[in-house]
Amino acid sequence: MIEDKKPRKGQFIETEVPMGTVHPAALEPYRVRFFVEDEIIQEAEITIGVNHRGVERIMEGLPVEKANALTEKICGICSNIHTWNSVLVAEKGLNIDIPDRANYIRVIMGELERLHSHLLYLAHGCEVLGHETFSMRAFYIRETVMELLNMIGGNRVQYGVSLIGGVRPRCELNEMRIQKIEEGMDTLEKNLKNFSDRFIADPIVNSRIEGVGFLSLKQAKKLEVTGPCIRACGYEHDLRTEMKEYNDFDFDIITLDGCDVRSNLLVRALECFESIKIIRQAVKNLPNGPIVNRSWEMTDCDITKHYIEAPRGILYDSYALEDGRVRSSIIRTPSLTNIGATQYACIGNHITDGQLCIVQCDPCFTCTDRAFEIINL
Amino acid sequence: MSLKAYSRARAIHVMLVYTGGCNGCDIEIVNSILSPRFDAEQYKVFLTWNSRETDVLVVTGPVTHLNKDPLIKIYNAIPNPKLVVAAGSCALMGGVYKNIHGDIPSEEIEGPVENIIPVDAKIPGCSVRPQDVLSGVVSLLPKLLDAD
Numbered sequence: 001m002i003e004d005k006k007p008r009k010g011q012f013i014e015t016e017v018p019m020g021t022v023h024p025a026a027l028e029p030y031r032v033r034f035f036v037e038d039e040i041i042q043e044a045e046i047t048i049g050v051n052h053r054g055v056e057r058i059m060e061g062l063p064v065e066k067a068n069a070l071t072e073k074i075c076g077i078c079s080n081i082h083t084w085n086s087v088l089v090a091e092k093g094l095n096i097d098i099p100d101r102a103n104y105i106r107v108i109m110g111e112l113e114r115l116h117s118h119l120l121y122l123a124h125g126c127e128v129l130g131h132e133t134f135s136m137r138a139f140y141i142r143e144t145v146m147e148l149l150n151m152i153g154g155n156r157v158q159y160g161v162s163l164i165g166g167v168r169p170r171c172e173l174n175e176m177r178i179q180k181i182e183e184g185m186d187t188l189e190k191n192l193k194n195f196s197d198r199f200i201a202d203p204i205v206n207s208r209i210e211g212v213g214f215l216s217l218k219q220a221k222k223l224e225v226t227g228p229c230i231r232a233c234g235y236e237h238d239l240r241t242e243m244k245e246y247n248d249f250d251f252d253i254i255t256l257d258g259c260d261v262r263s264n265l266l267v268r269a270l271e272c273f274e275s276i277k278i279i280r281q282a283v284k285n286l287p288n289g290p291i292v293n294r295s296w297e298m299t300d301c302d303i304t305k306h307y308i309e310a311p312r313g314i315l316y317d318s319y320a321l322e323d324g325r326v327r328s329s330i331i332r333t334p335s336l337t338n339i340g341a342t343q344y345a346c347i348g349n350h351i352t353d354g355q356l357c358i359v360q361c362d363p364c365f366t367c368t369d370r371a372f373e374i375i376n377l
Numbered sequence: 378m379s380l381k382a383y384s385r386a387r388a389i390h391v392m393l394v395y396t397g398g399c400n401g402c403d404i405e406i407v408n409s410i411l412s413p414r415f416d417a418e419q420y421k422v423f424l425t426w427n428s429r430e431t432d433v434l435v436v437t438g439p440v441t442h443l444n445k446d447p448l449i450k451i452y453n454a455i456p457n458p459k460l461v462v463a464a465g466s467c468a469l470m471g472g473v474y475k476n477i478h479g480d481i482p483s484e485e486i487e488g489p490v491e492n493i494i495p496v497d498a499k500i501p502g503c504s505v506r507p508q509d510v511l512s513g514v515v516s517l518l519p520k521l522l523d524a525d
Contacts, residue, residue, distance in 0.1 A: 022394060022447055023426070027403055029395055029444065050443045051397030053474045054485040062477065073473050076401025076504060120404065139412035157401035157504040366400040 013042050017351060021050050027124075028365045034346065034354055041354055044346035046339055051369045059319070059329045064090055064298075067326040069160065071317075074331065075367040076157050077120065078310050080113045082331075085308040085317045087162040093301035093321055094164075100287040102166035103245055105173060108181070108282045109152060109161045111275040115188070116145045117311035118228075118268040118275075121362050122195075125265055128359045129208050134199060141191045148184045151177060166292030173286065181283050185276050192276075196269045209261040213345040213357035216259060223340040227313025228271060229361050231255045232263040239309035248285070249278045261360045268362075298324045310334055312362050333367035382522040385432070389422045389521070391514065392431040394451055396488070398438030398472070401504035402465035406435055409507030417511055428454040432521055433514055436496075437505075439467040439474050440488035452494045458524035460517050463490045464500040464510060472503070 013035040020031035029050040035043040055074055059067045071086040072079045084106055091098065123138035146156055152171050153159025161171045173181075199205060215225075217233040230237055234257030240246045241253065254270040256263035298321070305318040313334025320327040342361040346354050378386075391410060395403050409415040410424045425431060428451045440448060452461070466472045468490045475486045490496055497520065500513040 021443075022451065027393075027395065027407070028400065029397075029447075051395075051438070051441050052443070052485060053397055053439070053441060054483065055474070058474065058477055058483060066477070070473060070477060073399050073503075076399040076404060079399070079401065136411075136413050139408065140414065143412070143414045155504070156506065157405065364400070366398075369397075 011042075013037055020047075030365045032354075032358065034351060036351055039351050041346050041349055041351060044343045044354070046343055046358075048339070048365050048369055051366060053369070056329050056331060059326050061325050061327070063324055064321060064326055065164065067319075067329070068163065071331070072158055072160060075333070075364055077117050077364060078113060078312065078315075078367070079158050080109050080153075080161060081308060081310040081315060082317075083160065084110060084162045085306055085310075085315050087164055088308065089304050089306045089317045089319060090164050090321070092306055093304035094296060094299060096165055096293060096296045098166050098293055099290050101289050102291045102293075104282045104286050105152075105167045105171055105291065106162055107245060107249070108173075108279055109149075109159065109171070111278045111282075112145055112149055112152075114275050114311045115272055116142055116149065118272050119145065121268050121359075122265060125261075125356075125359055126205075128356050129205065129261075131202075131205055131208075134195070134202075134205070137191075137195055141188065141195060144184050144188050144191070148181055151180060163292070165294060165296055166290070169291070172291055173283075178283050178286070181279065185279055185283075189273070189276050192269070192272055196266075199269070200266070206262065209265065209356070210258075211260050211262075212349055212353050213261045213264075213360045214259055214348070215341055215345045217257075219344055220259075220341060223344065224337045225313075225341045225361075226334050226337055227310070227362075228267045229264065229313065229338055229341055232267045233257070233259045239307060239314055243308065246278075249281050251278050261356055264360045264362075303328060312364060312367075313338060333364070335363045335365065335368040338363055339368065378522075385522055386518070387421050389432050389514075389518070390425040390427075390430050391417075391422060391433045391435055392425050392428060392451075392455075393435050393437070394448060396436060396438035396444040396448055396468075396490075397441035398465060398467045399504075402437040402467075405504050405507055406437065406464060406510050409510045415507045415511065417514070422514065429456065431455045431459065433460045433462060433517060435462045435464055435510075435514075436468050436490045436494075437463075437465050438488070439471045439486045440490060440493060441485055442487060445487045445493060448490075448493060458521055460497045460521055461490070461494055462498045462500060462513055462517065463496045464502075464505045464513070466501060466503045469499050469501060 015036045017034040021029040031047040033045045071082040119142040126134035220233045238253045251274045301321045303320040316332040319329040338361045346357040410417040
């Protein structure tokens, strides 16, 4: 593969295949323009901003508890991680210690969410590459996780687990719930193992995904790609190893060096097993004690930042507190950097693989559409 | 049951239009029709993305500025008889994005869906449950089957 796939300056590409904003192949509204020569994509351009709701602007001046609840509505796939990070910013700014049990429950929810996000990715990826049976199987496996999330959080999508100082009382894990989580993990591991064995061994699927959507490590680093996308390029980087929340847990970082759709799919499938490992450890060593620390005082604080490893990459949150109200809030979601990689991965592939190349980077345009200005790449 | 109603009941096509929500409702609706747990396809309800063959239009999200015109275009492209389901609290009343500041309206949101196109059924919830989606679509079926 050629390192730099971009067309030369001054090169004129005649054919354009536009898609969007509401298109059969895409669930979320975005606009993509493929510039095609002999059915090979020479250049791709993704435009977002259709579902701009101004979340950062309406966060301005809200009481911090309300703002934390609002961050959950940024994304329906990784809703928990947004609240978690927003709460962590406030806790860092106000120097609040949270009980160990609360931290463990947050980690369990975070990992369950990672499982559901990765399984959704696998299901969506299989659907786009045209294998509906695998897609159905992944959706079916995902239901186990959704039921566990529903049991702990009380809702299938918006759980609202974290609050400043700990977790909500309704998310307390009693013996019955712990047993259900353990049983769920057993079923999940068994089903997931069957699924991945079958998936790797399938020659038809492999011929469709191997070598498609190539993104070199050098390019990925240049574009600041985060999360499983950069791990699929062979670069070992996971923020969970540096986070103090994950200090007690033992897990591996999965890296593959295929740089294509196949390694992207496999990295996520293998990461699911690591998540199962973390949940088992958390449930086994769950400390006793209170789940919320209510003895804290609201003071003013300067702009505080916090980074966290979301299922799709690194999520950044920052705001200042003034009289208990949020000021100058900025949220940067992982997809913002991964969109660059998405555009780049399309180049050099057949037009029929274009959608697959977009899906491989797992972009979530809903999360990302709060930025006021997207820098041209 | 007339021949028209009989044949209509055997191919109900649902189209999902997403107008700027948080993605939660969309996944649940796709889940409720497509995925093996809820599986509405066994009752011959299909998910389509072609507005010309749609019977039931499911709208989610609070309708942002840029999504208003595409939504009207899609609605006009659907042949009669057509039904519209608004799913999720964003589609019903603008959701958290429109109402979190109380009386001060948000500049970004055009919704709820009722302001833009006529709505036949409303499914509450943030996000909607798959069971509710199914019962919402099923409650509309008599209207669809008895239409001329």
